[in-house]
Every structure is written in C-alpha cells, then in structure tokens.
C-alpha cells in the first residue's frame with residue numbers, strides 16, 4: 001500500500017515524527033499491521049477509525065515508535081550525571097528526568113550510576129516518561145533479556161540484578177528510585193506542574209522529529225531545567241542543540257548542554273549552522289562558571305596494554321577521561337602497527353568531533369564507513385555533522401542507512 005498524506009500528517013502532528021527519519025516502509029508496515037488487527041477492509045476505513053478511536057491512535061503510535069535502548073548506552077553521560085549529582089547535592093533531593101525512557105534502561109542506568117557513586121537513595125528522584133504505554137509497562141516489570149546488556153562493561157548486572165525465568169530482574173532499591181508514566185513530549189500539560197529538573201536526559205528521539213518538533217521539544221525541556229541544570233542528548237543530536245544555541249557543557253563524550261539564560265527563552269528559529277568553537281552564547285542567569293563544571297577525570301592508566309582489543313579499550317578510557325591527545329596517540333600507534341580498523345577510526349572521529357575539529361571528524365567518519373559501511377554510530381554521527389552544516393539531504397540519507405543498519409529492534 002502507499003501511505004497516504006493523512007497518516008504522515010497524523011504522526012507528525014501527534015508525536016512530531018518525521019516519517020523520512022524511520023523510512024516510509026516502516027510506517028507502511030505499521031499501518032498494514034493495524035489494518036489487519038482492526039479488520040479494516042482498506043486504508044480509508046482505517047483512517048475513519050483513527051479519527052474516532054483514541055485507543056487506535058495510541059495503537060498506531062505504538063506500532064511506529066522505535067524503542068531501541070540498552071543499559072548504560074553512551075555510558076559517559078551516566079558517569080557525568082553521577083559526578084555532577086555528587087557535586088550539586090546540597091540537602092534537598094536532586095530531580096532527574098528521562099524523557100523518553102523507552103523500556104526503562106536509561107532511567108534505571110541513571111539510578112544505578114548514582115547509587116554506585118555513593119548517593120543516598122533518598123537524595124535523588126527520577127521521573128521517566130515515554131509515549132509508549134507498552135514500553136512503560138515493560139519498564140515497570142523490570143525484567144530484561146540479553147539485548148538490554150551490551151558491550152563488555154557489565155559489572156553493574158551482578159550488583160543490581162537477580163536472574164529469574166525470562167531474564168534478569170532489576171533489584172527493588174534501584175526500581176524504587178524511578179517513577180514511570182506514559183506521556184507525550186508535545187502535550188503542553190505533561191510537565192506543566194513540575195518543579196525544575198537538575199538533569200534532563202532526552203536522548204535518541206530528536207533524530208526522529210522534524211525541525212519544528214525538534215525546536216519545540218528543546219524549548220519545552222529547557223523551560224523545565226533549573227538554571228544550573230544540564231540537558232543530555234544522544235551523540236547524533238548534539239549538532240541540533242549547538243544550532244539551537246545551547247551552550248555545550250564541555251564534558252567529553254557526555255553530550256550535555258546548559259539551558260539558555262532564563263530571561264532569554266530558547267530561540268523559535270534555528271540559527272545558521274555554526275561550528276562548535278565559534279559559538280558566542282549569552283551568559284546564563286545566574287552567570288555560568290567561567291570553566292566547565294569541575295569533573296574528576298580518571299587518571300590515565302600507567303602502561304598501555306598489548307592486545308588490539310585491550311589497547312582500543314585503553315584508548316576509549318583515555319578519551320572518556322578527557323585525555324584526547326593520549327587517546328589519539330594510542331589509536332595512531334595501533335594504526336601504524338596493525339593497520340586501520342573501523343573502530344579505531346571511529347574513535348578518532350569522536351575525539352575530533354568532541355574537540356571541535358569537524359573537518360577532521362568528517363574525514364574520519366567517512367574512513368570508518370569505508371571500512372564498515374553499516375557502522376550505525378558512524379552513520380548517525382556523520383548525519384548529525386552534515387545536518388549541522390545545512391546538508392539536510394545528505395544527513396537524511398545517512399540516517400536512513402543507519403536505520404537499515406540497525407535492523408528492526410522496535411518495541
């Protein structure tokens with residue numbers, strides 16, 4: 001079937017979705033699925049149903065949204081949140097928001113990171129919201145399969161989970177720190193009565209919105225941030241915030257931003273793309289610190305390990321700790337010794353990106369994709385870079401490739 005304009009407009013109006021970001025085929029499949037489930041004889045009948053049945057509108061949204069997530073995804077953001085929480089805690093509980101939270105991995109990772117950093121359980125509280133009622137129900141159950149645990153640093157699993165039939169059940173002390181509810185980021189009433197948040201995570205959803213929805217989402221979240229607060233986004237989304245004139249917090253690989261000054265709301269129109277380093281932002285109220293928040297960076301390990309995998313891990317840890325030059329040097333040595341690999345080039349690209357060297361980052365993302373054309377993160381980062389340079393077509397093409405590379409892990 002061909003997806004009619006009505007469905008495209010409906011999804012855009014309801015959830016800000018830019019259908020091209022997930023591919024028209026994905027939307028087509030979702031509508032087909034709903035036609036069969038509702039026994040609608042044709043698209044026109046289903047369209048009529050959608051107009052009168054709020055439950056069906058939600059069902060279509062459930063079928064369309066991409067709920068891909070996992071514990072400690074882009075982990076530096078969680079370590080940063082824990083460090084800042086320790087620095088900022090002054091008696092009254094810190095307020096954190098994860099929106100969208102999908103099936104709970106993100107807010108639960110926040111809770112684990114803060115507890116592991118020694119924060120008392122009643123010193124913080126996390127609100128977690130997602131448009132998908134199914135995802136919220138899964139988050140409430142708190143039982144996770146292997147797909148939620150990715151990468152090699154999984155020590156948190158032994159500390160916070162108990163093996164049960166069907167997976168790993170998150171232990172109650174972590175669950176108790178998070179309050180879940182279903183809600184739409186574009187519902188003006190959603191956060192209206194909420195006190196300001198100290199830290200807001202809105203990661204890996206802006207990429208699915210059109211420009212207007214991205215601006216509205218950023219404005220809504222900034223309005224709910226405390227003046228000293230930080231907004232965390234996904235790696236592929238940081239270019240959007242730079243263009244919205246938010247001030248990068250300067251914390252490597254955390255993708256965190258200060259809100260605009262309170263007397264100056266987030267701009268309604270995106271300015272022309274500007275490179276990170278040339279940005280001149282209005283001072284925040286109260287005046288922001290002259291230097292980025294003080295972060296206790298990890299001390300670099302003394303001797304680099306020998307195997308390629310260990311050396312790459314070593315370089316990643318150096319980069320995570322902000323030791324960009326040392327991390328680059330490890331990568332360069334490895335390339336000299338073993339030849340280039342997609343992972344090494346990707347790390348060099350990330351370092352160049354985080355250091356405000358977009359041309360070098362661009363070249364390294366391209367080289368990564370030459371070696372691994374389906375490298376999802378490289379595709380997303382390069383898409384963001386192109387987008388921030390005004391190349392919307394190129395960015396969209398890469399985002400679609402990333403979506404295809406990812407496969408279909410939808411909730």
Ligand SMILES: C[S@@+](CC[C@H](N)C(=O)[O-])C[C@H]1O[C@@H](n2cnc3c(N)ncnc32)[C@H](O)[C@@H]1O
Pocket residue numbers: 014015016065066067068069070073099100101102103106129130131132135183184185186202203204205234411
């Ligand atoms: C890819 S997941 C990201 C989850 C998590 N933040 C992360 O980075 O791992 C995107 C989530 O956004 C949710 N979502 C999409 N549009 C939304 C909206 N308008 N309001 C609230 N949640 C939305 C989807 O249901 C989905 O669970």
